[in-house]
Amino acid sequence: MKTSPFQIRLIAGALAALATIPAAWADDLLSVYREAQSNDATFAAARFALEAGREQINQAKSQLLPSVGLAAKANQIVGAYDPGHAEPMLGIAKRNYHGTSSNLAVQATQPLYRPQNNVVVDQANSAVSLAELQYKGAEQQLILRVAQAYLDVLQARDAVTTATAQKEAFSEQLAQAKKRFQVGVATITDTYEAQSRYDLTSAQEIAARNDLIIKTNALTQLTGKQPGWLASVDPKMKPQQPSPASLDSWLQKALSSNVQLQAQAEQEKVARYEVQRNKDAHKPTLDLVGSVGNTWDMNGIAKNGGTDQTRNGSIGLQFSMPLYTGGGLSSKDREAAAKYEQAKMETEAKRREIEQQTKSAYLGMTNGAAQVNALEQALVSSQSQLDATKTGQQVGVRTNVDVLNAQQQFYESRLNLQKARYAYLLASLQLAAAAGELSDSHLQAINGQLVAKQ
Secondary structure, eight states, X not given: OOOOHHHHHHHHHHHHHHTTSOOSOOBOHHHHHHHHHHHOHHHHHHHHHHHHHHHHHHHHHXXXXXXXXXXXXXXXXXXXXXXXXXXXXXXXXXXXXXXXXXXXXEEEEEEEEOHHHHHHHHHHHHHHHHHHHHHHHHHHHHHHHHHHHHHHHHHHHHHHHHHHHHHHHHHHHHHHHHHHHHTTSSOHHHHHHHHHHHHHHHHHHHHHHHHHHXXXXXXXXXXXXXXXXXXXXXXXXXXXXXXXXXXXXXXHHHHHHOHHHHHHHHHHHHHHHHHHHHHHTXXXXXXXXXXXXXXXXXXXXXXXXXXXXXXXXXXXXXXXXXXXXXXXXXXXXXXXXXXXHHHHHHHHHHHHHHHHHHHHHHHHHHHHHHHHHHHHXXXXXXXXXXXXXXXXXHTTSSOHHHHHHHHHHHHHHHHHHHHHHHHHHHHHHHHHHHTTOOOHHHHHXXXXXXXXXX
């Protein structure tokens, strides 16, 4: 097939638009996502948050196990001993003393009955589940953020390409209008109209180039690398309707499997355990405690001079029950109850939000597919109208303004078609995310519809 002058200008415009962007690599959507997995700071923070969350179960279980500690102390002691009944012969006499006393002991405690600890373990299990769901949500959000940034670059690049080709077309019309005016077959109005369209498109091209730089920087923020030429969406892409083609089915999926909704439900469970934990804080506790150690009394505090050494060991039960804490425990009860109610309301709010997101994504995909098909036909019609209008100008039945309008409509149709394709692809990912199904495979499916031509 012979390449048209318009296609030549289109390709040249695209290359010129990206000439100012250093090409660190030529890549596709999937490879950009892999870079973002390794370099995005927000996703890295989510990984560390998961690691921290998993440690909560170990901390909770440790409260059920014995605790062993080593304690040591050394004191300088100064005192005066005044017996009520002195017996000098027996060493019981008034005296002043000073010296050093030191102690070294190993102490152990084994909880026997602490209702709070059992609740803490259950709460920690929910907290770990919450951390894992939040990490899974971060993975899905990374996919959406990468896809959004990638498609934004493509859309901005299309705007530059279109503005460049449009400016060249208007430049040709401006030159023709000037020639026709010089030979007296057109009015000065045609020249002014062409000049106006050319100047406006020049301004639009500047704005489009600036937007391309901004969108490229946003993608760089995710990957840590400056992108070069990115694979484009194949013009032959045929959008598909969601499967199943039922909004109710997608809503059921979302309410049962949406990661954000599951995480919020787990957060509600953590809050419920906190209520129980604070209630159990009012109950008594019973521990098995034991210790073994040595005490050394030296200098003036030893009974017979030198150093006295005392060895001792003990084991027993320790009972504790809070009777009055200044209202602190009751206040924590009320705080936990209020936070639990807050979590329940947040779960309901998240449920409504997910329903809305699911409906929006479903409609975006279904209507987007129909819009792409309609705009493809509109582009064919616009091209036919442009060709016919140019022919009409040559035979004198169409004016220069008619040609300019037809060109404007053609370029707008082409740009709108590309926008609709990007919106459809993004809606397909958003629908999968709403249903809790979004994964690498969805990116691979879109990646298969990209073409790496430069």
